[in-house]
Amino acid sequence: MTYDLATGRLARMGLLDSEALHQAGEVLEAAKSAGIETLRVLFADQHGILRGKTLVVDAFAGLFRSGLNVPSTLLLKDTSHRTAFAVWEGEQGGDVDDFVPMRGAGDVLLVPRPETFRVLPWSPHSAWILCDPVQTDGSPISFSSTQVLRRATADLDAQGLEAIFGLEVEFQIFERLDPALEHWQGAMPGAPVATRNLTQGHQFLTESRYSDCEAVLDDLRRNAQGLGLQVRSVEIEMGPSQFEFTFAPLPALQQADAMVMFRTMVKEVCSRAGLHASFMAKPRLENAMANGWHLHQSLVERSSGRNLFEPEADGSLSAQASGWIAGLLTHAAECSLMIAPTVNSYKRYLPYQLAPDRIQWGWDNRGAMLRALMQPGDAASRIENRAPDSSANPYYAIAAQVLAGAAGMAAGLQAPAPTSSPYDVGAARLPRSLGQALEGFVGSDLFTATLGGEFTSYMAQLKRFEWDRYLNTVSEWEQAEYFNLF
16 A cells, blocks of 8 residues: 655655655554554653553554644653743743743654554554654754764764663562542642552562562563563562563663663553552662662674673773773763652662662672673673663663763773772762752763753753752651651
8 A cells, every 4th residue: 555655744854764654654554454543652751751642543644744743841841740841931032041942832743763663462452653752843852862862872873883782670560559549649740559569578589479470470571572672581679579671782772762662561561450560769668679770781893793892801891891981980970860860769879789879880799880791702791880770761861871981982081990899988979869960960061062051951950840849848757857856
């Protein structure tokens, strides 16, 4: 069937090239053959949350001709779903001095990425497709997730290099006891649901605990594989009701796509089964463990396929690995906002909890921020950053790794001596709060120089809005500490 996509608005604007148009035709045929009734047209927002609209079958071809308009304020929401920018106050150059993108709350345009089309195994009459949000005139949005990651990898691409990432993702699954659907619970954000554990006790990698949860884990694994995600292992993690999936290494953009698909799939599949899945960094639940998102990374020379992080014959770091490690360490504080993006993220950085709290690296050391897993002759040699958590926007987090590591290489930096004492009190600390992370981000030139001032202004305002709301909230700790005393 001919869909005449080449005459559409997206093709005329140069937003879909000939290869993408060919893929789009294949997607439309695949959707027809699979009997797809609804297409969920989505983009990863600033928090790595998928948002969008659902189209019925008659509108599928129109998506590839004209794209899909959605409100621009979807790109301006904080984690409570409040709009964090004063879009209706003042005009450019008027009374509002702070950076305010997308004034007037008009539309942005979603441009479909045909390669991301997926039939949903848990809802086989429906499919996903991920999109790039752009301005309605076709110009890019500097702070959109995919644009940030593409800009971050552009210099490596020009050098014939490719950053490769592998994922370890920790999260919890609980029984849902109360969905918190009372009217008074529908605030911004909504009240947390009531839950209880699926497994009892801290049973790291215990076979009997895997057996207890096998049905749930099989369901998630099969759905992940049905989406084409390259699952490597399914594991019982440290804490009660805590699990980990690991994934094969992939290039940056593909791995970021895989992470948002996986996280969304897990939450949707669990919800349908009366369960609640959470990727929160450190849930406020008795005995719950924190959730890390360990980012394994290496650098490949495209022309030869050679892993540039493989050590020399004597075991010493390659120049590229040494520079990359040094870059990640040098820029660790300013990158924190990109890899640990919430107020809650910084409650995870505690000593002796298999999470880092200092800016150090070590050989195969799970307490260090950077764990070097490199051996001569090992083509899988890599650096594992253990500072990110599972709530991070994967596009932003991976972009931060690329920019910091590449900056270290470009400056000719060398890694300091490795540590065997990752919680040494003499070492520099990671930020202790979102406020400190904001200070590090705002005070840095790295992201302004690479991603532009518009991006850094956007991120600073978005996360400052969240931080200010936190500071203005009276906590349970304060009530317990002072209400009776004074």
